[in-house]
Amino acid sequence: SKADDPDAGKGQRVMIIGGDGYCGWATALHLSNRGYEVCIVDNLCRRGMDDSLGFNSLTPIRGIHERVRKWKEVSGKDIELFIGDVCDYEFLSATFKKFEPTAAVHFGEQRSAPYSMMDRTKAVFTQTNNVMGNINLMYAIKEFAPDCHLIKLGTMGEYGTPNIDIEEGYLTVEHNGRTDTLPYPKQGNSFYHLSKCHDSTNMIFCTKAWQMRTTDLNQGVVYGVATEETMMDPALINRLDYDAVFGTALNRFCIQAAVGHPMTVYGKGGQTRGFLDIRDTVRCIQIACDNPADKGEMRIYNQFTEQFSVNELAALITEAGKKIGLDPQVINVPNPRTEMEEHYYNAKNSKLQDLGLEPHLMSDALMDSLLKIIIEYKDRVDKSLILPGVNWTESASVGQQLEKAEKVKA
Amino acid sequence: SKADDPDAGKGQRVMIIGGDGYCGWATALHLSNRGYEVCIVDNLCRRGMDDSLGFNSLTPIRGIHERVRKWKEVSGKDIELFIGDVCDYEFLSATFKKFEPTAAVHFGEQRSAPYSMMDRTKAVFTQTNNVMGNINLMYAIKEFAPDCHLIKLGTMGEYGTPNIDIEEGYLTVEHNGRTDTLPYPKQGNSFYHLSKCHDSTNMIFCTKAWQMRTTDLNQGVVYGVATEETMMDPALINRLDYDAVFGTALNRFCIQAAVGHPMTVYGKGGQTRGFLDIRDTVRCIQIACDNPADKGEMRIYNQFTEQFSVNELAALITEAGKKIGLDPQVINVPNPRTEMEEHYYNAKNSKLQDLGLEPHLMSDALMDSLLKIIIEYKDRVDKSLILPGVNWTESASVGQQLEKAEKVKA
Ligand SMILES: NC(=O)c1ccc[n+]([C@@H]2O[C@H](COP(=O)([O-])OP(=O)(O)OC[C@H]3O[C@@H](n4cnc5c(N)ncnc54)[C@H](O)[C@@H]3O)[C@@H](O)[C@H]2O)c1
Numbered sequence: 001s002k003a004d005d006p007d008a009g010k011g012q013r014v015m016i017i018g019g020d021g022y023c024g025w026a027t028a029l030h031l032s033n034r035g036y037e038v039c040i041v042d043n044l045c046r047r048g049m050d051d052s053l054g055f056n057s058l059t060p061i062r063g064i065h066e067r068v069r070k071w072k073e074v075s076g077k078d079i080e081l082f083i084g085d086v087c088d089y090e091f092l093s094a095t096f097k098k099f100e101p102t103a104a105v106h107f108g109e110q111r112s113a114p115y116s117m118m119d120r121t122k123a124v125f126t127q128t129n130n131v132m133g134n135i136n137l138m139y140a141i142k143e144f145a146p147d148c149h150l151i152k153l154g155t156m157g158e159y160g161t162p163n164i165d166i167e168e169g170y171l172t173v174e175h176n177g178r179t180d181t182l183p184y185p186k187q188g189n190s191f192y193h194l195s196k197c198h199d200s201t202n203m204i205f206c207t208k209a210w211q212m213r214t215t216d217l218n219q220g221v222v223y224g225v226a227t228e229e230t231m232m233d234p235a236l237i238n239r240l241d242y243d244a245v246f247g248t249a250l251n252r253f254c255i256q257a258a259v260g261h262p263m264t265v266y267g268k269g270g271q272t273r274g275f276l277d278i279r280d281t282v283r284c285i286q287i288a289c290d291n292p293a294d295k296g297e298m299r300i301y302n303q304f305t306e307q308f309s310v311n312e313l314a315a316l317i318t319e320a321g322k323k324i325g326l327d328p329q330v331i332n333v334p335n336p337r338t339e340m341e342e343h344y345y346n347a348k349n350s351k352l353q354d355l356g357l358e359p360h361l362m363s364d365a366l367m368d369s370l371l372k373i374i375i376e377y378k379d380r381v382d383k384s385l386i387l388p389g390v391n392w393t394e395s396a397s398v399g400q401q402l403e404k405a406e407k408v409k410a
Numbered sequence: 411s412k413a414d415d416p417d418a419g420k421g422q423r424v425m426i427i428g429g430d431g432y433c434g435w436a437t438a439l440h441l442s443n444r445g446y447e448v449c450i451v452d453n454l455c456r457r458g459m460d461d462s463l464g465f466n467s468l469t470p471i472r473g474i475h476e477r478v479r480k481w482k483e484v485s486g487k488d489i490e491l492f493i494g495d496v497c498d499y500e501f502l503s504a505t506f507k508k509f510e511p512t513a514a515v516h517f518g519e520q521r522s523a524p525y526s527m528m529d530r531t532k533a534v535f536t537q538t539n540n541v542m543g544n545i546n547l548m549y550a551i552k553e554f555a556p557d558c559h560l561i562k563l564g565t566m567g568e569y570g571t572p573n574i575d576i577e578e579g580y581l582t583v584e585h586n587g588r589t590d591t592l593p594y595p596k597q598g599n600s601f602y603h604l605s606k607c608h609d610s611t612n613m614i615f616c617t618k619a620w621q622m623r624t625t626d627l628n629q630g631v632v633y634g635v636a637t638e639e640t641m642m643d644p645a646l647i648n649r650l651d652y653d654a655v656f657g658t659a660l661n662r663f664c665i666q667a668a669v670g671h672p673m674t675v676y677g678k679g680g681q682t683r684g685f686l687d688i689r690d691t692v693r694c695i696q697i698a699c700d701n702p703a704d705k706g707e708m709r710i711y712n713q714f715t716e717q718f719s720v721n722e723l724a725a726l727i728t729e730a731g732k733k734i735g736l737d738p739q740v741i742n743v744p745n746p747r748t749e750m751e752e753h754y755y756n757a758k759n760s761k762l763q764d765l766g767l768e769p770h771l772m773s774d775a776l777m778d779s780l781l782k783i784i785i786e787y788k789d790r791v792d793k794s795l796i797l798p799g800v801n802w803t804e805s806a807s808v809g810q811q812l813e814k815a816e817k818v819k820a
């Protein structure tokens with residue numbers, strides 16, 4: 001199948017923006033391994049955020065230059081590296097002229113909801129970095145590569161939790177006897193999620209006005225650390241975040257279970273979301289590359305494979321953990337977010353499967369891609385990072401945050 | 411009625427952001443004249459844009475310091491002036507602490523669709539200035555004046571031209587047997603209109619997460635120059651834009667008619683929009699001030715009084731012009747925008763009228779507030795400014811724009 005064909009990508013030149021990140025790194029290697037000509041664009045700001053906040057990946061990730069060198073050694077394939085910021089149009093223009101992409105996969109955004117809610121500066125950074133970076137990218141495509149297919153990562157969180165079924169991007173509405181198919185109404189629940197709503201809204205316009213080819217992937221929560229390529233050598237290993245800012249629920253629960261800390265369920269635990277294995281993320285991007293949108297068309301797919309409530313996640317991990325000698329426990333902690341803890345949730349996700357995606361199941365993945373690797377690196381866990389973090393209603397100016405911190409100390 | 415009561419505003423302290431602009435100046439005087447304690451916040455960037463592009467108001471507007479001094483002389487009322495940028499949080503914080511507003515009316519955004527489509531830099535400026543300014547404002551309210559009512563100017567252009575009725579902000583959807591009331595789907599048609607979509611999407615979240623009081627006014631195209639207060643003295647006169655970037659269709663048509671230039675209808679002229687008289691704008695803001703939203707509630711009103719197609723506008727002006735000895739003509743010019751030229755349009759606008767708005771009619775306003783004033787200042791018209799301007803599909807990087815300009819010269 002195309003998923004394994006080493007020549008699948010022949011003739012495609014794919015720019016992976018955010019290629020030093022969790023999804024981007026795995027995707028770059030997946031595509032490179034299948035004959036796509038790949039380059040990575042990244043300003044490494046994510047590594048800087050980890051440093052600033054005192055976080056670290058559970059797995060010992062290498063620098064991007066070393067990673068790429070090692071990949072060449074292991075696979076014989078080149079990945080060209082462009083270190084710079086997509087918000088810097090001069091850099092981005094030069095990169096486009098040099099690499100001449102046929103597709104640009106855009107992972108390069110600030111992607112943590114709690115980070116965007118820490119304080120005003122980070123809220124503004126998140127929306128500026130994400131929205132303006134994406135505008136720049138659309139201008140660069142228009143100016144230097146008008147046929148280039150923009151594959152943009154969105155999030156299922158753009159939809160919020162409406163009381164009706166979540167469709168894939170568009171909703172056909174009958175109203176007062178007339179009908180139209182409109183962009184699905186968006187209700188982001190953090191400055192991060194909102195930045196993705198803005199990206200999508202901007203893309204709908206540019207796709208039409210500039211006759212671009214675009215695909216918007218509303219991705220669910222990604223879990224797991226192992227993909228075929230990132231496990232080929234320890235120097236290729238992918239990141240695994242478990243802090244309260246960048247760690248997503250499932251990764252965090254697994255690490256908590258592994259070190260004998262109770263899994264911290266926020267509130268009632270009825271919050272339901274879509275999830276997918278990192279091995280499905282890389283395959284979805286390949287599918288998007290191989291099925292470019294027409295000029296003036298914006299395809300929107302919901303990129304997740306299964307949906308679970310937080311309580312269901314905890315139950316799955318408890319079951320899997322017991323099989324390998326762990327004894328996972330649950331505690332319910334006050335919810336730092338403003339969100340519904342019990343709600344209807346039914347999101348559609350058939351489009352990518354119609355195009356060939358064969359989903360991994362979480363119940364299997366927990367064992368072969370997650371818990372075992374975590375146990376391997378368990379001595380690296382910094383226990384101070386596994387408690388809940390940022391509070392949605394407290395999000396304040398930097399000055400106020402510092403004042404509060406003073407009071408706590410005093 | 412409240413519309414005329416000189417003590418209507420007692421106890422209210424209203425911050426007018428963008429108070430040196432077209433809508434903001436008229437609103438500041440209207441409220442000041444009715445007993446509201448008013449301050450103006452403005453960074454005067456709009457005057458700078460006019461200077462850069464070689465534009466000027468038809469009417470000879472005075473500097474903001476002189477305007478405010480004259481108002482004190484004419485009315486005996488003080489308007490405090492804060493010159494600075496809402497994107498500068500240090501300035502905004504100090505202003506909030508000093509003035510302690512009970513309401514903040516936010517007009518202070520880059521508000522021209524063509525300006526936002528001129529080049530990439532102006533697209534990014536528009537979305538940064540507008541979206542980040544509005545985020546700052548919400549943080550300032552949260553931090554310094556949590557009871558303050560945010561009255562935010564949006565635009566009817568956020569809705570685009572859907573094939574169903576346009577409701578006031580929310581749409582009740584029945585889908586697969588379930589029902590929810592959701593934010594009305596937005597389809598902005600320029601980086602400017604999109605910035606307003608983003609503002610609204612951000613506001614919905616902050617209103618809920620931070621229990622703010624907010625009102626979003628989706629305003630139609632404003633026309634006219636005369637309000638009671640701005641006509642009290644020549645030094646108080648309001649701006650009247652007629653260039654192809656900041657001038658809106660109606661104002662431009664009137665000026666074209668007055669100087670004997672045919673009215674430049676873009677494309678087929680079937681484009682239909684909502685309109686209102688500047689005298690209704692100021693009254694709508696007063697109504698919003700007097701009817702604050704509850705904590706955690708976001709009110710959304712469609713702020714326009716009549717809807718017309720471009721061809722209908724031209725016909726109205728032809729009729730009015732003939733009565734005062736003009737002979738207005740029409741030419742259809744190629745449409746520089748990407749937009750539908752024939753479409754369904756039926757937008758609701760009952761909420762503000764239910765709260766007491768008594769609309770002026772365009773057919774009357776053309777005579778008493780627009781054509782006569784234009785004729786008075788007609789010698790100031792710069793004829794080079796009345797042709798169509800910015801092209802939507804050409805919007806490029808600054809470098810590309812300069813290159814094109816070179817080619818035209820060569
Ligand atoms: N991880 C998930 O569960 C998940 C879920 C839904 C959507 N997504 C989306 O997928 C994308 C990738 O997520 P991830 O988990 O790999 O995040 P990540 O933080 O691991 O990677 C993002 C990368 O982008 C880079 N980057 C950020 N801003 C940049 C800029 N202005 N210029 C250049 N590079 C920049 C960072 O340095 C980082 O390497 C994001 O857009 C995210 O919103 C992720």
Ligand SMILES: NC(=O)c1ccc[n+]([C@@H]2O[C@H](COP(=O)([O-])OP(=O)(O)OC[C@H]3O[C@@H](n4cnc5c(N)ncnc54)[C@H](O)[C@@H]3O)[C@@H](O)[C@H]2O)c1
Nearest residue numbers: 428430431432433453454455456495496518519521629632
């Ligand atoms: N005029 C219309 O027809 C119309 C229609 C719909 C909506 N609106 C909205 O109403 C508002 C006012 O429009 P207008 O026609 O009076 O525009 P305007 O350009 O005349 O006034 C806007 C004012 O805001 C100021 N400003 C802009 N950015 C600022 C910043 N960052 N900090 C401080 N001040 C800033 C400008 O200097 C200017 O004085 C805008 O938000 C606009 O989008 C206007």
